Structures are given as structure tokens and as C-alpha cells.
Amino acid sequence: MKRISTLLIALALPVAFAAPAIAQDGKTLGTVVNGNTTTVFKAADSRDIDTHKLKMWNEFASTHPKVASQLANKPALITDDAYAKKHPELGTFFSAHPDIRQAMAANPGNYVAIPPRPGE
Incomplete structure (x- = not known):
């Protein structure tokens, strides 16, 4: 009996210590320490x-970079019908793909990102 409990403990300990490492999302890309605040950037x-x-969306954005840039800088424009009317190509795209518009509105960072400025 003592041998079985020792064996179970020997198997359980590595799993207990490995679980937090397995649960982590993505690879750590870097950290920034500013005073007493540490920001961790993960993939x-x-x-x-x-x-x-x-x-x-990327195909549309590559042929309409100005519209894509404006949406990246102001994601609220994704659901702005007046903005879509000013840019009929965007309105047509969103009419053909309402699911993409809905996904963009829910998670704009997945679709539109501000590209780095020169020197960044």
C-alpha cells in the first residue's frame, strides 16, 4: 500500500507542476517594466x-488601403452606416459579407491593426 501511494505521488507531482505551464496561452514575446508595473506581451x-x-478582409483592405487605415484608426466606423455610404466599395463589401462586419465589430483587433509608423 505504501508503495502504491508513493507511486501515485511520484506521478501526480510532475503533472501538478506542469499544469500551469500547459495552461499558458501563447509564447511570451517580451516584457516591459515601468516602475512597479510589468507588462507581458504574448503571442x-x-x-x-x-x-x-x-x-x-485582407484582400479588400489591400485594394482599399485608405479605408482600411481609417477603420484601423477608428474601429467604430465599422458599424457606422454613414461611413459605409461615403465609401460605397466598403458598403458593398459589408452587404456581401455581413458576417465579416459583425466579426470585425466584435473583435476589431483581429482584422484591423494600425501599421507601424516609419521608424517604429
């Missing part, structure tokens, strides 16, 4: 992103 978990929707 995004892309498992929940619909790559087909993202590809369709």
Missing part, C-alpha cells in the same frame, strides 16, 4: 479566428 491565440473571413 495571440489565433485558433478562434476564422481565417477565411480574415483572408477576404
Whole structure:
């Protein structure tokens, strides 16, 4: 009996210590310490992103960079019908793909990102 309990403990301990490491999302890309605040940057978990929707948006954005840039700088424009009317190509895209518009509105960072400025 003592041998079985020792064996169970020997198996349980590595699992207990490994569980927090397994639970971590993504690889740590870096950290920034500012005073008593530490910010940890981790890679995004892309498992929940619909790559087909993202590809369709990227194709549109590459042919309409000004609109894509404006949406990146002000994501509230994604749901602004007046903005879509001023940019009929965007309105047409969102009419054809309302699911993409809805996904963008829910998680704009997955679709629109402000590109780095020169020197960044």
C-alpha cells in the first residue's frame, strides 16, 4: 500500500507542476517594466479566428488601403452606416459579407491593426 501511494505521488507531482505551464496561452514575446508595473506581451491565440473571413478582409483592405487605415484608426466606423455610404466599395463589401462586419465589430483587433509608423 505504501508503495502504491508513493507511486501515485511520484506521478501526480510532475503533472501538478506542469499544469500551469500547459495552461499558458501563447509564447511570451517580451516584457516591459515601468516602475512597479510589468507588462507581458504574448503571442495571440489565433485558433478562434476564422481565417477565411480574415483572408477576404485582407484582400479588400489591400485594394482599399485608405479605408482600411481609417477603420484601423477608428474601429467604430465599422458599424457606422454613414461611413459605409461615403465609401460605397466598403458598403458593398459589408452587404456581401455581413458576417465579416459583425466579426470585425466584435473583435476589431483581429482584422484591423494600425501599421507601424516609419521608424517604429
